[in-house]
Amino acid sequence: MKETVDAFHRGRFHVVQPKGIGHRSGVDAMLLASLVDADGPVSVVDFGAGAGAAGLAVASRLSQATVLLVERSELMASYARKTLSLPQNAMFAPRVSVLEADVTSRGKARVAAGLADDAHDHVIMNPPFNDPSDRTTPDSLKAEAHAMDEGLFEGWIRTAGAVLKPGGQLSLIARPQSVAEIIAACGRRFGGLEITVVHPRPGADATRLLVTAIKGSRARLLFRAPLLLHGDDGHAFTAEADDLNNGRRVIARRGPSKR
Amino acid sequence: MKETVDAFHRGRFHVVQPKGIGHRSGVDAMLLASLVDADGPVSVVDFGAGAGAAGLAVASRLSQATVLLVERSELMASYARKTLSLPQNAMFAPRVSVLEADVTSRGKARVAAGLADDAHDHVIMNPPFNDPSDRTTPDSLKAEAHAMDEGLFEGWIRTAGAVLKPGGQLSLIARPQSVAEIIAACGRRFGGLEITVVHPRPGADATRLLVTAIKGSRARLLFRAPLLLHGDDGHAFTAEADDLNNGRRVIARRGPSKR
Numbered sequence: 001m002k003e004t005v006d007a008f009h010r011g012r013f014h015v016v017q018p019k020g021i022g023h024r025s026g027v028d029a030m031l032l033a034s035l036v037d038a039d040g041p042v043s044v045v046d047f048g049a050g051a052g053a054a055g056l057a058v059a060s061r062l063s064q065a066t067v068l069l070v071e072r073s074e075l076m077a078s079y080a081r082k083t084l085s086l087p088q089n090a091m092f093a094p095r096v097s098v099l100e101a102d103v104t105s106r107g108k109a110r111v112a113a114g115l116a117d118d119a120h121d122h123v124i125m126n127p128p129f130n131d132p133s134d135r136t137t138p139d140s141l142k143a144e145a146h147a148m149d150e151g152l153f154e155g156w157i158r159t160a161g162a163v164l165k166p167g168g169q170l171s172l173i174a175r176p177q178s179v180a181e182i183i184a185a186c187g188r189r190f191g192g193l194e195i196t197v198v199h200p201r202p203g204a205d206a207t208r209l210l211v212t213a214i215k216g217s218r219a220r221l222l223f224r225a226p227l228l229l230h231g232d233d234g235h236a237f238t239a240e241a242d243d244l245n246n247g248r249r250v251i252a253r254r255g256p257s258k259r
Numbered sequence: 260m261k262e263t264v265d266a267f268h269r270g271r272f273h274v275v276q277p278k279g280i281g282h283r284s285g286v287d288a289m290l291l292a293s294l295v296d297a298d299g300p301v302s303v304v305d306f307g308a309g310a311g312a313a314g315l316a317v318a319s320r321l322s323q324a325t326v327l328l329v330e331r332s333e334l335m336a337s338y339a340r341k342t343l344s345l346p347q348n349a350m351f352a353p354r355v356s357v358l359e360a361d362v363t364s365r366g367k368a369r370v371a372a373g374l375a376d377d378a379h380d381h382v383i384m385n386p387p388f389n390d391p392s393d394r395t396t397p398d399s400l401k402a403e404a405h406a407m408d409e410g411l412f413e414g415w416i417r418t419a420g421a422v423l424k425p426g427g428q429l430s431l432i433a434r435p436q437s438v439a440e441i442i443a444a445c446g447r448r449f450g451g452l453e454i455t456v457v458h459p460r461p462g463a464d465a466t467r468l469l470v471t472a473i474k475g476s477r478a479r480l481l482f483r484a485p486l487l488l489h490g491d492d493g494h495a496f497t498a499e500a501d502d503l504n505n506g507r508r509v510i511a512r513r514g515p516s517k518r
Contacts, residue, residue, distance in 0.1 A: 177479040183439040197456060197482050205513065206482035220436040223456050223465035226485045254464065 003079070005086065008053060009247040013060040013089050016082040017051045018075070025053030027229070027245055028173050028208065031198070032126050033057030034244040035171035035212050037252045040064055045115075045163060047103045047125040047156055048072070051079040052096070054124055059092040061247045067096045070103055070115070104155035115163050123160040125172045127152055153178060153185040161189035164215045169257060176206045183221070191217030192255045196224045202232050212253055219255050227251075262338070264345065267312060268506040272319040272348050275341040276310045277334070284312030286488070286504055287432050287467065290457070291385050292316030293503040294430035294471050296511045299323055304374075304422060306362045306384040306415055307331070310338040311355070313383055318351040320506045326355045329362055329374070363414035374422050382419040384431045386411055412437065412444040420448035423474045428516060435465045442480070450476030451514045455483045461491050471512055478514050486510075 002019035008030065017024055032054045036044060041064040046055035049069035059067045071077040077100040084093045101113040103125075111117065129152075153174075160170045170190055174182060176197070186193060190213035198208040210227070229241045236242075243249035261278035267289065276283055291313045295303060300323040305314035308328035318326045330336040336359040343352045360372040362384075370376065388411075412433075419429045429449055433441060435456070445452060449472035457467040469486070488500045495501075502508035 176482045179480065179482075180439055180442040184443075197485065199482075199484060203484045205484070209482075221438065223435045223438075223458075223468075225458060225462045225464070226456065 003082075008057060009060055011088075012247065013056045013092070014083070014086050015051050015053045015056065016079050016086065018079060025050055027241075028126055029053035030057055030245045030247070031208070031210055031227075032124050032171060032173040033061070033247070034250050035210060036062065036065075036122050036124060036169075037250045037257055038062055038065060038121070041066070042121040043119065044068070044122040044124065045070060045120045047123060047160065048127060049080055049098075050076050052083045052098075054126060055096060056083065056089065056092070057247060058122075058124065059096050061250075063092075065095065068120070069096065069098045070101055071098065072100070072102045074100060103159045104152075105159075110159060110162065115159065117162055118165050120163050120168060121165060122169050122171065123164055125156055125160065125170075127156050127172065127174065129175060129178075151181075153181045157182070157185035157189065161215060166216050167256070168215045169253075170211075170213045170215070172211050174209050174211065176209055179209060182209075182211055186213050190215055192219035192253075193221040194224055194253055194255065195221065196251060197226045199226055199228050201230045202228060210251065212251075212257075214256055217256065222254060224251070224254065262341075267316060268319055270347075271506065272315045272351070273342070273345050274310050274312045274315065275338050275345065277338060284309055286500075287385055288312035289316055289504045289506070290467070290469060290486075291383050291430060291432040292320070292506070293509050294469060295321065295324075295381050295383060295428075296509045296516055297321055297324060297380070300325070301380040302378065303327070303381040303383065304329060304379045306382060306419065307386060308339055308357075309335050311342045311357075313385060314355060315342065315348065315351070316506060317381075317383065318355050320509075322351075324354065327379070328355065328357045329360055330357065331359070331361045333359060362418045363411075364418075369418060369421065374418060376421055377424050379422050379427060380424060381428050381430065382423055384415055384419065384429075386415050386431065386433065388434060388437075412440045416441070416444035416448065420474060425475050426515070427474045428512075429470075429472045429474070431470050433468050433470065435468055438468060441468075441470055445472050449474055451478035451512075452480040453483055453512055453514065454480065455510060456485045458485055458487050460489045461487060469510065471510075471516075473515055476515065481513060483510070483513065 004019050036058050045068045049055050049071045052069050055067045055069045069080045080098045099114045192214040194212050196210040197206045199206050228238050263278050265274050295317045304327045308314050308330045311328050314326045314328045328339050339357045358373045451473040453471045455469040456465045458465050487497050
């Protein structure tokens, strides 16, 4: 199978990805990683990690973070392992591990699969999605990565609520139309939701939401200042988006955060 | 009782409001009115109209609109009538009427109160709210205007769904933390939600949401480009906010609208 080795954070880490098939990580994964703001030795879990881009972005930026990459697909988990074995990633690979598991498993099966209760400081997720009105995905792997089941957020966020320590932080990136499903799934498990609406350029409808929430919080939901990816004048990133994409800036929570 | 006569839309219409008590209309009402985009003879209902500011902003801008101001408070309904009797409003007052009624009434009681089924093209609403963490409201009228009951959106949006024609448009302004309640209340009654997040200035958290939705639509939710009320440099409105506040611009729907 053809594969590529892609540089992120201006070469500070690399990711091995299958070429031509599957979901390829990029800006979404980097924006997701920018939601994790921590100083000390934190434990971070990446749900649906794919080849590991978002989790590695956290590990490369936060020198004391340990990161668990959780991926259901055997193939993508194998790419995550390839990613960790790259010499370019040797600096932080000892702090990163891969767990082949289904994040929607429940109860004892979940714990047995390696997802223990109250164990982590951060969960990050970029849940797969698909939409009947989008162009048809050309292959089954991509279809699996993009398969948005009804209730997907419920299952993923339920597990995030289980594996996080009290006060732990959930961070996710999703499509705008998922806002109600996300808030409903947070329910009474999470509060203090902070939503950053992401627009591709001035005047354009949003294409993504960045959401953080705190386990057990009762703080009210906020809409943060929006994030603009590009200016009016072309394809270049705005300074803020470029900094986020390259690990030079975080989107720090306004309210309590898990640092 | 002391009262004021306040000019809106740079003097194109005026509103009589009690002074020192009750909710005083201002920018929120003007932003709400800017969501109604119509050409021909449309029928518009303003739920919780107060002294009539939002409804009159629609009537003054749209020369063929008829507007029904619905207000539960006897006192505020009397101010709406005073507003309509001002000589400065004579141009459009014949197209505006006041209905003293509770928008949360149901079934036959609602119809008997003057809120008939499938009768109108637009419903606009700025539902009252209160929050335990806000400063205490100093008087009972203000308390009533700001009394946010659990399920308020459900009741108001249910009635909007009843009185609108198929394809009719709901427009509302609300606080950001109400987003989930609004989407839930729209449920299967309304679709094609378009949300404009309103920020007071660059970098600041949102203070309001502007939402439109279409009765019976199944279109997906959108987050529109955000609205910034003020620039970095002080109290002056941005050009866009000033235009909206003065009836010189509308926030036209991206998707189908009731024109």
